[in-house]
Amino acid sequence: MLEIKNIKRAGSDTLESLFIEEGKIKGWNLSETATDTIDGKGATVAPALIELHAHLREPGQEQKEDLASGLAAAAAGGYGTVVSMPNTSPVVDDPAIVASLIQKAEKLGFARLKPSAALTRGQKGETLADLSALKDAGAVMFTDDGRTNENANVLRRGMEYASGLGLLVSVHAEDATLRQDGVMNEGVVSHELGLPGNPAAAEAARVARDVEIALLTGARLHIQHLSTGRALEIVRQGKKAGAPVTCEVCPHHLTLTDEALRSFDALYKVAPPLRTQTDAELLLAGLLDGTVDCLATDHAPHTQAEKEKDLLEAPFGIPSIEVAFPLMYTHLVKTGKLSLEKLLDLFTAGCAKVMAWEVPTLEEGAVADVVLLDLDNAKAVDPKAFKSKAKFSPWAGEELYGWPVLTLVAGKVAFQG
Amino acid sequence: MGTGVKHLLDFQGWSVEALQGILDTADVMKEVLERPVKKVPALQGITVCTAFFENSTRTRTSFELAARRMSADVLTFAAGASSLSKGESLRDTIETLNAYKVDAFIVRHHASGAAHQVAKFSGKSTINAGDGRRAHPTQALLDAYTMLKEFGRIEGLKVTIVGDILHSRVARSNAELLDLLGADVTLCGPATLLPKELAKGRVKVTTDLQAAVKDADVVMSLRLQQERMNGGFLPSMSEYALTYQVNEKLLERAKDHAIVLHPGPMNRDLEISGSLADSARSRIIAQVEYGQAIRMSVLYHLLVGKK
Ligand SMILES: [Zn+2]
Numbered sequence: 001m002l003e004i005k006n007i008k009r010a011g012s013d014t015l016e017s018l019f020i021e022e023g024k025i026k027g028w029n030l031s032e033t034a035t036d037t038i039d040g041k042g043a044t045v046a047p048a049l050i051e052l053h054a055h056l057r058e059p060g061q062e063q064k065e066d067l068a069s070g071l072a073a074a075a076a077g078g079y080g081t082v083v084s085m086p087n088t089s090p091v092v093d094d095p096a097i098v099a100s101l102i103q104k105a106e107k108l109g110f111a112r113l114k115p116s117a118a119l120t121r122g123q124k125g126e127t128l129a130d131l132s133a134l135k136d137a138g139a140v141m142f143t144d145d146g147r148t149n150e151n152a153n154v155l156r157r158g159m160e161y162a163s164g165l166g167l168l169v170s171v172h173a174e175d176a177t178l179r180q181d182g183v184m185n186e187g188v189v190s191h192e193l194g195l196p197g198n199p200a201a202a203e204a205a206r207v208a209r210d211v212e213i214a215l216l217t218g219a220r221l222h223i224q225h226l227s228t229g230r231a232l233e234i235v236r237q238g239k240k241a242g243a244p245v246t247c248e249v250c251p252h253h254l255t256l257t258d259e260a261l262r263s264f265d266a267l268y269k270v271a272p273p274l275r276t277q278t279d280a281e282l283l284l285a286g287l288l289d290g291t292v293d294c295l296a297t298d299h300a301p302h303t304q305a306e307k308e309k310d311l312l313e314a315p316f317g318i319p320s321i322e323v324a325f326p327l328m329y330t331h332l333v334k335t336g337k338l339s340l341e342k343l344l345d346l347f348t349a350g351c352a353k354v355m356a357w358e359v360p361t362l363e364e365g366a367v368a369d370v371v372l373l374d375l376d377n378a379k380a381v382d383p384k385a386f387k388s389k390a391k392f393s394p395w396a397g398e399e400l401y402g403w404p405v406l407t408l409v410a411g412k413v414a415f416q417g
Numbered sequence: 418m419g420t421g422v423k424h425l426l427d428f429q430g431w432s433v434e435a436l437q438g439i440l441d442t443a444d445v446m447k448e449v450l451e452r453p454v455k456k457v458p459a460l461q462g463i464t465v466c467t468a469f470f471e472n473s474t475r476t477r478t479s480f481e482l483a484a485r486r487m488s489a490d491v492l493t494f495a496a497g498a499s500s501l502s503k504g505e506s507l508r509d510t511i512e513t514l515n516a517y518k519v520d521a522f523i524v525r526h527h528a529s530g531a532a533h534q535v536a537k538f539s540g541k542s543t544i545n546a547g548d549g550r551r552a553h554p555t556q557a558l559l560d561a562y563t564m565l566k567e568f569g570r571i572e573g574l575k576v577t578i579v580g581d582i583l584h585s586r587v588a589r590s591n592a593e594l595l596d597l598l599g600a601d602v603t604l605c606g607p608a609t610l611l612p613k614e615l616a617k618g619r620v621k622v623t624t625d626l627q628a629a630v631k632d633a634d635v636v637m638s639l640r641l642q643q644e645r646m647n648g649g650f651l652p653s654m655s656e657y658a659l660t661y662q663v664n665e666k667l668l669e670r671a672k673d674h675a676i677v678l679h680p681g682p683m684n685r686d687l688e689i690s691g692s693l694a695d696s697a698r699s700r701i702i703a704q705v706e707y708g709q710a711i712r713m714s715v716l717y718h719l720l721v722g723k724k
Contacts, residue, residue, distance in 0.1 A: 310534065
């Protein structure tokens with residue numbers, strides 16, 4: 001039995017002890033003696049975080065990231081479970097790939113991997129992948145993320161089929177014909193900088209279409225990385241109308257704006273793009289009123305050399321899985337915009353509800369996926385120390401609170417800081 | 418002398434005085450170019466690298482000649498002709514060139530912001546010779562210099578720039594510079610090629626060409642890229658010529674002394690009528706000539722005393 005002593009539950013100042021046995025929570029403040037003891041030194045304990053949107057790049061792009069580096073990075077970020085995206089090379093549209101990813105991840109002992117699989121073959125948006133075989137192999141969700149679902153009818157059929165399997169479809173909601181070759185938000189900044197813009201309307205228009213398909217089919221739809229206030233408003237209306245729609249927001253869209261592109265640093269090139277301050281504020285309002293169901297990172301590692309290309313050529317994506325919680329805690333909780341409980345909910349229960357998984361708790365009998373968070377001491381973001389292969393960050397050098405100091409997955413140490 | 422500024426990437430951070438200094442020194446350089454021996458030793462021992470990731474023989478020739486006339490050594494790099502830069506990051510290419518002990522980079526690139534990246538990666542004095550849609554500051558300086566030679570002032574001039582504003586670094590740089598120097602700039606073109614967001618300070622935008630040219634002192638026509646039609650920006654080239662061509666008839670609305678500029682190369686009888694380009698109003702050849710003097714002046718201000 002393992003005892004984690006001197007820890008606090010969120011919102012409490014009392015030091016307590018959590019007991020874990022055989023991968024499950026045994027109870028609180030038991031009188032039994034443990035074989036192992038970890039001193040929490042006053043850290044705050046919570047269920048381990050859940051990531052619904054990470055690019056782990058395996059198979060095929062291991063120079064950017066692989067399961068070992070990506071899942072170690074996730075554990076260091078406080079995550080116990082990670083849903084990986086299928087836009088790898090080859091695409092995860094084959095049950096054998098799903099099975100091999102799960103097998104490999106199990107041996108690593110970092111965060112738990114729950115792969116998503118492609119909705120369509122090759123993510124081409126034309127023909128549905130073998131969805132039930134993919135589910136049997138262990139896929140937990142279907143998505144063509146990385147690509148946009150241009151054919152509305154294919155998406156409709158995919159959602160209907162997936163809902164018959166009890167799984168959801170998640171979408172990168174952007175109208176590619178409106179997005180064109182945009183590399184940043186279309187607006188004052190893009191026009192001043194002379195960079196091709198991606199209008200907010202590309203997202204809103206596509207979200208409107210997809211919410212209608214959810215209403216039509218009654219099938220669950222999850223909208224990834226919402227970046228605009230307009231699209232969020234459409235989701236809000238859709239939810240009111242009874243559409244079975246959920247959505248996520250990423251830390252970079254809450255903390256950065258298109259003004260960052262004035263540096264001409266491709267580090268800030270991300271899809272969907274960084275928007276305006278108004279959008280960031282509207283997204284925050286969406287967190288507060290419950291329109292946003294969860295926070296997801298869209299962790300998108302690339303090599304340094306790729307990010308040092310020019311802005312047209314550099315790939316999209318910001319690696320963030322190791323800083324997401326401290327970043328949100330510092331920006332939202334420390335500033336009084338959000339309660340700690342609400343933030344933890346967006347990183348844990350909110351994600352579980354989207355997936356229709358059991359809501360994680362620290363009660364007796366629950367799986368011992370646990371994180372300890374140091375809320376009292378600030379530490380600067382040091383990309384060189386990242387476990388991810390992508391050792392760069394828009395927040396490099398920023399002093400943040402809320403760093404994970406211990407992550408347990410099924411009672412085993414996956415990360416210790 | 419010297420401006421105290423290390424790079425010419427765009428006009429941000431530049432003072433009116435520093436810009437005036439460049440325009441003043443261009444007079445001296447123009448005088449050098451009129452001598453039998455068109456060479457001064459100002460940049461002796463300095464190596465300038467023209468790093469052209471996008472082809473432009475005109476601009477590269479103008480810069481290289483300007484550098485040589487000031488006795489600089491010139492290292493020429495053209496991405497198209499080189500195995501370097503293929504699949505390599507911009508940083509790697511620049512670091513390789515930097516290893517040849519280059520003192521300054523003159524950069525042309527198809528991506529906005531590339532000149533900023535070169536300045537950052539190389540740590541050397543960097544001149545933007547055109548980056549994507551962003552900026553082409555020496556072109557704007559030579560345009561301003563042409564206006565100055567014509568009217569003796571920039572302040573209060575009404576300058577109308579016509580054409581594909583959206584994709585034009587020349588329009589952006591001219592708007593930035595002329596606004597700083599006190600001119601009234603109007604950007605004009607079809608709505609698909611005219612970002613409203615560029616209206617700022619004295620800079621106005623309008624789709625109404627007739628109104629835009631009324632009482633103008635300077636009318637600048639921009640080159641229209643044929644691929645804009647494939648991009649769906651325009652119904653047809655003839656439709657464009659019908660509505661936005663700069664020609665003699667249009668110039669009747671401008672001031673009597675109005676001059677016509679074009680950054681070249683021209684599509685004659687598309688964005689500008691051939692006869693107007695050859696007329697007494699045209700200063701298109703003068704622009705090329707002044708370009709030499711301006712680029713010598715810029716090199717002088719950025720590099721002399723920096724070695
Ligand atoms: Zn995406």
